[in-house]
Amino acid sequence: MVMLLRRDFLAGAVGAAFMRAPTNRFGMLGKVIARPGQRDALVKNLLAAAELVGKAPGCELYVVHTSPTEPDAVWVTEVWRSKEDHDGSLTVNGVKELITKTRPLIAEMGEPTYTVPVGGKGLASI
């Protein structure tokens, strides 16, 4: 409620263009290295994860990528309405089982890059 009021104030004060800035969004760019020969199995599980958490409140993007140069690498780029929504997704039915099933396919997980997604094509302005 306070947040909505604040947004209305900002909208009146500085116009709609600035509305994109005060975002609470949470983004993650994560790289995972599959064990040799397991990349496609890992991709399949991550697409299953996208199906599951994609329906969770606040999940805006959950995109799985491979790499044109690193045969074992998989990228996941996520955008959530808030960090709380991201954290909440871990309790979605089936997610824990999927994590358990996926762990043996992974050789290495890079430290994710955290972002504050602002807007653009494919993401509603907030």
Added chain:
Amino acid sequence: MVMLLRRDFLAGAVGAAFMRAPTNRFGMLGKVIARPGQRDALVKNLLAAAELVGKAPGCELYVVHTSPTEPDAVWVTEVWRSKEDHDGSLTVNGVKELITKTRPLIAEMGEPTYTVPVGGKGLASI
């Protein structure tokens, strides 16, 4: 045509789940460092770029992010139907002018990470 035939063959042979893999999609995760004090101006121009190229054929995602830890950093994550569509977007009306206007705001451009986007939430399966 050959591509379509190949996809039909694969669909028949191994089922719809595998259809997500043979993608020609082109992804880029790019980091740009703004000159001190210019980050918000840079974000504004990149959101304007998203408006312009977001309407170009084959642009699926063009998301602008800031960083929670690096005050001058801006991330752009892009998904295109193909590299050719991405390259073609540089000829969209107004893009060259926007690049010229944006260059002075930039201190440093990191080497982008190229990806092959496969699917997930926010991206149609192909």
